[in-house]
Amino acid sequence: GLGGAGADGLTRCIVTEELAAGDADIAAILSETSRLGHLLFDGAASDAQRDAFLLKYLNDDRFHLALAHREAGSDTRLGVNYHRPVANDDRIKATATKTSNGEWIVNGVKTCIPNAPVAALFAVTVSMPGHDRPGVLLVPADTPGVSVIAHKSPWQHGCAGDVILKDCRVPAGNLLGGEAFDLLTGTESAQSQLQAIALGVGRAAHEAAIDYAQLRVQGGRPLIQHQAIATKLADGAIRLTTARGAVWQAAWAADHPEALADRSLSDLPLSAVAQVYTSEAIVKAAKDSAEIFGAMGVMRDMPLQKYIHDARVCAHSGDGNSDLRLRIAEAIAGYRRPADSALALAGE
Amino acid sequence: GLGGAGADGLTRCIVTEELAAGDADIAAILSETSRLGHLLFDGAASDAQRDAFLLKYLNDDRFHLALAHREAGSDTRLGVNYHRPVANDDRIKATATKTSNGEWIVNGVKTCIPNAPVAALFAVTVSMPGHDRPGVLLVPADTPGVSVIAHKSPWQHGCAGDVILKDCRVPAGNLLGGEAFDLLTGTESAQSQLQAIALGVGRAAHEAAIDYAQLRVQGGRPLIQHQAIATKLADGAIRLTTARGAVWQAAWAADHPEALADRSLSDLPLSAVAQVYTSEAIVKAAKDSAEIFGAMGVMRDMPLQKYIHDARVCAHSGDGNSDLRLRIAEAIAGYRRPADSALALAGE
């Protein structure tokens, strides 16, 4: 078509790992843009919306995308509500109201938005008076009333910031239709990118350790010839191989809903399974790799300590692994939360 | 053609898991027979040999097969020889000598042979005077001079025993040709079966725990509604899912050498990777499942303690996981042991 690769989730996963093995932050920015580009231009956007933005997106390498959804104080954790009918209050405070001339006026504050400092176009989730379901508006970053406050050192790869929308006016046509909200706010593709970054980080650390173990002589022979180091390197290889298998399986499953339908796949939330396993395995792999470097493993002018940090970012992202385990358990228990349960919590 | 499924390794893996979820011992006996049947009748056996044994094999459900290879005192561990030129002495003490009329006379003692007590046909590894490489002879269990001593409670699924061969005479035609020895003594397919059994055992334990957690009420609600139990069940699901992925990947890779050749697969010993990860993950899964049953988890009239035992058998089989890690590390290091190194050790 127009020059985009139109890659599936598994392919994006493989590409992101390669990028992250080089630099987790750049990988995060690019993969977030390509993930959202896929969701928007291969999914949510209408032909008119595609015409309006796709070419800019394809022709400008600095045309980054961001999803402005999270709001201050929002809590998406299951936590205490595990296997209980109540659910979190997911009502959106940002609003979009329609003017007489059909324009949307957007007001709200979004926080911890990946890519916010570099984004040229925001997909902003809003609640709309008169509509019972939230919607998504496309808001160019240069729209008057849009301001971004970048986080200095966010607990996240790439960059993040708060997005303030004050009386921003966007044309009626910028409202995404149909299932756009569910499509864009679904966590699977974001988790998949995060897992791919974790794999890249872990691989970079592991390969650095192998190279060093072949060069550095200790006790009269290269480190890699010592059983103790051999065992650590083997564990690293085992963790990376099994983690990659889990991540790819989840990504493939997301690309092939039919495989779940015909029961040839487990009905567990494979993305959550891969997230918990991979993030924890990669932290261990990064720490083991750094340990092989001795004191150099903790020095800021060496990459090892950064690999550990980047791995920890994966392990403590979103709602955290304890919470993901609870979501997996609800699936095991076959628990279905009543649809109208959100208000129950709000009432607490 | 003749009624065999002619299944590939991955398929045998899937079938074995299903059997093992029911009974690990029966699964072990059947899968060993089908594994050897595949290696013999789809591989090592000549047309004449196929004619001699295949029909009996296909028509008699009790016609089990056994590979009589291991000998007392044989040590296949890498251990202290990790990344060192010396290797273990793998010379075979059992002998086959040719008589004037072309018959083979086999003498030797084989130990810890899976299926030995139930086998109708043995593939016996022998050294042959005048040949520099060992060979494999087909020896029917009813051959005069063959006796089997069954182990009472072998540390193995299914059954095992020692095979004593005393002046056994078999026709010249029973010698398998070409690469039969390497084909039959290769560890991959045996490891793959063992991993499939581990998956079946782990799944049986995990599913038992889920069922019990839904029935048993504690603290006023079913166990499964408690976060603490939920976390354990989620960990079980994560372990089983990731382990199955590793096992299937290794089995598929063994079925598709070309995938390794075209670099679309890692060149790690995937079977060893899957063996270490799966056996350790399944022990944890079985223990967690049994813990959920409280005191009943340790009672002999309940299956939980048997699941733990069966899982431990996988984790402490063959040369053990410490040794497999060293083999993985030699692959990481790209270490190649000189071919003539066996004698070096023998000299020690």
Added chain:
Amino acid sequence: MDFALNDEQRSWQMKAREFASQELRPHSLERDAIPTAAEPFDWEIIKKGSRLGFRTLAVPKEWGGHGTDFVTQAIVMAELAKADSAMSKAFSQNWKWSHLISATCTEEQKARFLKPFVADDTFLLGKGITEPGAGSDNRLPPEDDPKAGLKLRAERKGDEWILNGEKAFIANAPIGKLFFIDARTDASVPLKQGTTMFLVPSDTPGFRIGKVFNKSGWRFYQNGEMIFENARVPHANIVGEVGGAVKKAGGGDRGDTTGGDIFGDLELCANALGICDDACETAMKYARTTRQGGRMLFDQQTVQLQINKMVMLTEALRSFVMRVAWEHDKKIHSCNAGLAMNWSTDVVQEVTELYMEIRGSQGCVMDQHSDKLVRDAFIWSHLAGDNVQRMKVARRLPH
């Protein structure tokens, strides 16, 4: 700060070590291999140990026991467990409940029960709390379900109480002569208020033993089911007041009826320590005397790291156990006993599994000793380290 043992403690340790190595260890594997549920029971070991004082170690001197302190008891349990964990438990099981008698019984009851216990080398004690439908709920009664927990009923008829119901998984049930039985005397109020403790001799009319459980670990002593069909217990056998079981059991506001007294937690971590000592010592001996590839196993880095981990965890556990025993002697209230008990689960299982890894499986033969130790160690999962026991301690932590 002083980690040294005094002379009395040291002499009990030596006595226990000698008894363990000469009388227990030689029978450990053979008893473990018996296919039945420890039937017939090995009374010889009990009698020999009893004559040396290991059955009545915790009975106060004025009642004819040895009145040892908790530090001594911890050391002796570890020494006996080093030879056989379940044999150690068969003895310490009696200390647990003799503590309870001294702590809670009237002089009249002591005269009736403690005297004969001390006099008879085959007099074993037990306590019945757990029931088929109520285990963890006795440990951590749910706030929102007061009716949860044990169900065994006791109704007053004149000078007697009529007990009906079942107990399950009770150590010494089939071989004990006297049991402490928790029963509901008021089903309309929560466990803490409605439970009464009774002294029930094994020859009580209407009381019998049901099934004897065949455990995969701790195979030396017997563990069984207790069945009460209109069992008649004199009012004089009530421990403390009616409805006072939980308080009397030392649980108090912790709502804890499982330990019997603070001894329970110490018993499990001290016993685990003995298993770890056995595993470490045997692993080192094995690695220093077994060759692989022409050299000693211990020459291998992987084995050195495994043994380092085994000994490291064992010495850390020893430090914690001794501290807990000292706190008990000083009557210091802390959560350390519970924490040490929880942790001993993790340690005894990791140490024995490392030991099994070092032994490896020779072809298709696993060393019987390491197989036994991992099975014994798994017993801790439900007795000392399950979620409920860990949460119970967490909720008591100071804040």
Added chain:
Amino acid sequence: MDFALNDEQRSWQMKAREFASQELRPHSLERDAIPTAAEPFDWEIIKKGSRLGFRTLAVPKEWGGHGTDFVTQAIVMAELAKADSAMSKAFSQNWKWSHLISATCTEEQKARFLKPFVADDTFLLGKGITEPGAGSDNRLPPEDDPKAGLKLRAERKGDEWILNGEKAFIANAPIGKLFFIDARTDASVPLKQGTTMFLVPSDTPGFRIGKVFNKSGWRFYQNGEMIFENARVPHANIVGEVGGAVKKAGGGDRGDTTGGDIFGDLELCANALGICDDACETAMKYARTTRQGGRMLFDQQTVQLQINKMVMLTEALRSFVMRVAWEHDKKIHSCNAGLAMNWSTDVVQEVTELYMEIRGSQGCVMDQHSDKLVRDAFIWSHLAGDNVQRMKVARRLPH
């Protein structure tokens, strides 16, 4: 068996606790956040602590120090580390080497070096062993490669020794006034025989500091490179005899030149204990005061289990550390110090990681405190818990 502290130990503990909470903790996160390698160095904290005796705690009374025992030192290190692990280390680093001076220097050397050290609140000590090409080989010299290990050369010229070479990763190097330097005085023999220890003041001609390392953890104090270019050290500054460095360093037949003395192992596990105390206390406070889904975080079983594990491991570590300190005071030789040091690596990392799990990441913001603790804890991997340190202890285990 006695776990109680005596009055002097107790009073040092209180003093340290007060100093830590008032002078250290308030600066901990701010110092951690400084992007440079602890430049400029915060001398105020050192001066204040020195005036209270925390710099000279281990110097014998007769030399003007406080002559505290190891138990006191362990407690003080833990109390200071509870506020900031690296600040605690900045003080205890001096104890480590003042132990060495008292143990190994002549009266004349003590007069020349110990006196000024005691007198000057900004006088810090250091020791240089590790070199760019030799770290673990100093700890565990390979039997089959006698030349392995440190390379810094020292050649005699009349009354002076001329030192040439480099040291790397040396704590206090950029800010210390006096260093113990291990140098090869005979390159033809193995490390154990060919190494001599020199006292090198920071103003020694030919000696300078190279790079200052920017560590991801323990960011309070400075750690740097030492460069010797024909550095001239008087013969009178030799510690012990020529070629006696290893023995003098307390390593003796263990071939250990890293710890400086037996204090080194205790220092690391006691410091780790302080971090764990900090993590446990803060985690409990956080879980008891933070709401999720309308209820306190602590009401959740997952959080209870995480906190149980944190406290369980911390109390086990405390028990082990105190036992090791007591053994040092009693001059009991055992591997426990090494084992406790190894294990403190596992504990401090698991406890701080659990703490981070409890804090969680709010959107894209991680609590700075938990982030600091996991970075500080990772320092243990190369100082206390790597393979070589574990194998070294394993090889010393009795058998």
